[in-house]
Amino acid sequence: MVLVGSFVVVALVLCVAAVLALFGVTHVSMSGAEAIERDGLAPGTHAPVWSLVDSTGKVVRSPPRTPLQLIMFTDHSLKAFPSVVDGLREIMAQERLEIVVLTRRFNELAEPVLRLVGLTGISVLTGSPSLYAAYNVRVTPFAIFIDSAGRVRASSLVNEAWQVTKLLQLADLPLEPGNLAPRGRFRRRTAGAGA
Amino acid sequence: MDVLILCAKTAVACLLIVAGGAKLSDPASFASTVRLFIPLRVAWPLLSATAVGVSLGELAVGLASLTLPAITVLNTVVFAIACAFVAVSAMGYAFHRGRSCRCFGALSRRKFNAAGVLRSAIIASIAAVALAHVGTAALQLDVTARVLLFAAAALLALVAFTAARARGAGSEPEPEVVAQ
Numbered sequence: 001m002v003l004v005g006s007f008v009v010v011a012l013v014l015c016v017a018a019v020l021a022l023f024g025v026t027h028v029s030m031s032g033a034e035a036i037e038r039d040g041l042a043p044g045t046h047a048p049v050w051s052l053v054d055s056t057g058k059v060v061r062s063p064p065r066t067p068l069q070l071i072m073f074t075d076h077s078l079k080a081f082p083s084v085v086d087g088l089r090e091i092m093a094q095e096r097l098e099i100v101v102l103t104r105r106f107n108e109l110a111e112p113v114l115r116l117v118g119l120t121g122i123s124v125l126t127g128s129p130s131l132y133a134a135y136n137v138r139v140t141p142f143a144i145f146i147d148s149a150g151r152v153r154a155s156s157l158v159n160e161a162w163q164v165t166k167l168l169q170l171a172d173l174p175l176e177p178g179n180l181a182p183r184g185r186f187r188r189r190t191a192g193a194g195a
Numbered sequence: 196m197d198v199l200i201l202c203a204k205t206a207v208a209c210l211l212i213v214a215g216g217a218k219l220s221d222p223a224s225f226a227s228t229v230r231l232f233i234p235l236r237v238a239w240p241l242l243s244a245t246a247v248g249v250s251l252g253e254l255a256v257g258l259a260s261l262t263l264p265a266i267t268v269l270n271t272v273v274f275a276i277a278c279a280f281v282a283v284s285a286m287g288y289a290f291h292r293g294r295s296c297r298c299f300g301a302l303s304r305r306k307f308n309a310a311g312v313l314r315s316a317i318i319a320s321i322a323a324v325a326l327a328h329v330g331t332a333a334l335q336l337d338v339t340a341r342v343l344l345f346a347a348a349a350l351l352a353l354v355a356f357t358a359a360r361a362r363g364a365g366s367e368p369e370p371e372v373v374a375q
Contacts (some may be wrong), residue, residue, distance in 0.1 A: 006198065006201065006333045007201050007204075007205070007264050007333050007336070008201055008336060008340045008343065008344060009335050010198065010201045010205050011201075011205045011208075011261055011264075011344055011347070012203045012343070012344070012347055014202070014206060014209050015205075015209060015261075015344075015347040015348065015350070015351050016347070018209045018213060018351055019350060019351055019354050022302075022351075022352070022354045022355055022358045023358075025302065026357075026360060026361050026362060027268075029361075029362050150225075175375070188210040
């Protein structure tokens with residue numbers, strides 16, 4: 001026997017089930033391991049080209065003149081990651097490496113915080129959400145190593161010191177032929193206030 | 196038996212709503228799939244308009260099927276759409292194997308393959324079940340029920356749209372770095 005109006009019950013149950021399934025699919029895709037692996041750029045990919053001016057007037061370019069450039073996507077919240085700060089201190093003395101901090105938007109607190117945690121001499125650059133998007137970075141602190149040819153050598157979300165040093169080791173590895181992504185994956189224009 | 200038929204009818208309607216809502220979140224991508232099936236050179240705006248039209252059509256038929264269940268001709272329309280899915284899947288499998296079908300926008304990364312043809316056939320068979328006669332008592336809806344169903348369907352479409360947009364943003368970034 002079918003009750004009067006049972007269609008409504010069936011339809012509502014299925015609608016609710018479909019909505020819950022969509023929430024589940026979205027949650028898994030945005031927060032799971034799959035999503036974290038998707039962030040950043042694959043090794044061998046050509047990174048966006050830009051030049052920006054830091055607060056001291058120094059023009060910073062990417063790709064760098066040094067063999068390697070570490071772009072730290074972070075802001076004043078870096079002080080909440082002391083282990084990452086330790087990792088940066090470990091590698092910042094290397095002359096072949098240029099470390100820059102790229103904030104998503106103007107953040108006057110970023111430089112004082114870097115000084116406070118002992119990371120002096122690091123350029124703090126004001127990026128933009130679109131620049132973050134170009135690097136496919138959503139969550140900070142995120143580290144991307146770029147070589148002087150403008151290719152990504154390693155990239156990952158970092159929470160611990162060992163991750164920073166491990167990424168530097170990975171950045172030193174030669175790129176496999178399969179990892180040499182063709183140019184033009186991203187449409188690029190110079191993004192910067194500098195020259 | 197009636198409950199089975201009602202489930203089939205509702206399931207296909209929900210599927211159309213989700214597919215339409217998800218495709219609308221990124222009509223440009225779906226337009227690139229539409230282009231695969233148009234042998235002539237067609238201007239991009241026309242392709243884009245076709246993609247939006249197909250998406251809106253799916254959404255509208257799904258909404259109508261869910262909120263106006265007593266109109267039996269809608270079951271036939273839904274079945275015809277499901278048969279079109281089978282035809283498109285088969286053509287995609289034959290001529291564009293391995294290409295993304297974007298049947299659910301960015302919600303799914305399904306490609307034109309044999310499994311896709313099978314899935315479409317299953318959907319068509321479910322739509323065929325929905326063609327069967329159901330007692331009119333089960334389909335009686337008052338205004339409140341109709342409004343409730345419409346709200347649920349609209350919510351489903353909105354969630355599908357948002358979920359597809361979120362997944363699309365994360366999976367295939369093609370941003371443009373703008374000069375500051």
